[in-house]
Amino acid sequence: MKKVLVIAGPTAVGKTALSVELAKKLNGEIISGDSMQVYKQLDIGTAKATEQERAGIPHYLIDCRELSETYSVADFQKEGRQAIEAIHTKGKLPIVVGGTGLYIQALLYDFELGSKDESSEIRQTYETFAEEHGNQRLWTLLEEKDPKAAASIHFNNRKKVIRALEVFDKTGHSILAPKETPKQLYDYFLIGLETERALLYDRINTRVDAMLQEGLLKEAELLYQLQPEQSVQGIGYKEFFPYFAGDESLEAAVAQVKQNSRRYAKRQLTWFKNRMQASWWDLVQHPETLPVLEQRITEWLASSKG
Incomplete structure (x- = not known):
């Protein structure tokens, strides 16, 4: 080195x-x-x-x-x-x-700085879904995909719910999964x-x-x-x-x-x-x-x- x-x-x-x-x-x-x-x-x-x-x-x-x-x-x-x-x-x-x-x-x-688990398209899709169906329905989607994250995020915290969905859809891993050192x-x-x-x-x-x-x-x-x-x-x-x-x-x-x-x-x-x-x-x-x-x-x- x-x-x-x-x-x-x-x-x-x-x-x-x-x-x-x-x-x-x-x-x-x-x-x-x-x-x-x-x-x-x-x-x-x-x-x-x-x-x-x-x-x-x-x-x-x-x-x-x-x-x-x-x-x-x-x-x-x-x-x-x-x-x-x-x-x-x-x-x-x-x-x-x-x-x-x-x-x-x-x-x-x-x-890794930014972008790897970020997607504005995915985020926008869930923003639209939340506007149309409400926070509870959005949180239910997260519970189906990533129950561990859903259990730690209140359904009314739309920003965090969307971020957790975004990470899961982009990486296939929970936002709570440990990151590599x-x-x-x-x-x-x-x-x-x-x-x-x-x-x-x-x-x-x-x-x-x-x-x-x-x-x-x-x-x-x-x-x-x-x-x-x-x-x-x-x-x-x-x-x-x-x-x-x-x-x-x-x-x-x-x-x-x-x-x-x-x-x-x-x-x-x-x-x-x-x-x-x-x-x-x-x-x-x-x-x-x-x-x-x-x-x-x-x-x-x-x-x-x-």
Whole structure:
């Protein structure tokens, strides 16, 4: 299996600096694993590495979408794997860096994303049937085909009943049938960065203040004016909309950005600790442990798996 180094963890914990430092030492190139850094014109609020911070290291999946475009986990999965192949072809080490856990997991494992058990035609057929005959008759159809699923879904939950029928008709299996465990596609080493919670929150607050100095409000106002469907949802942008509308003070909006960013950081940590095996390091309080981490990476690179 091809080697992939991954650096994950919450916002404001030092992922960018570490990734560039390791890329220099390990002949690596960097793939952004962040769902918002793909958007052009959103530089400050998404904490993109500046040209100076990138230090000449090639970065992938940054500035590859217009604000009006959508970007899905399936898009990232496909383009991220293409980037891994391109970097390996050069004889270099791919380094995936980011805090969007689902994106990173979908990249490293053979997750089936969408379509396999979905059919709009089947769904529409059952929607029409339900309109004509009612929820009880629809549920009775499910009970005949998949009694196990019918027993767990209330007859008035039309959406779930139709979804269960759709899966059964498309695959021949109950929606409750256990799914196969996704297969690991790469020999990856996952570095999880963390630090003491109070210190992390303080760093997040300080970062938000710095972003405001750098021009965060201009980016937020651009999104407020354009209102694109997906990119508008990013933390650090939507919180300013009540301020632009004249419904809230700037101080209140900034406080909301900080609070939402802290909550997101907590969710990021929980996600990585519960879903993926990582080697956890606190380089904020213990920078002296970096040589030990580098030694672990060197040992991993020298090992074989597959």
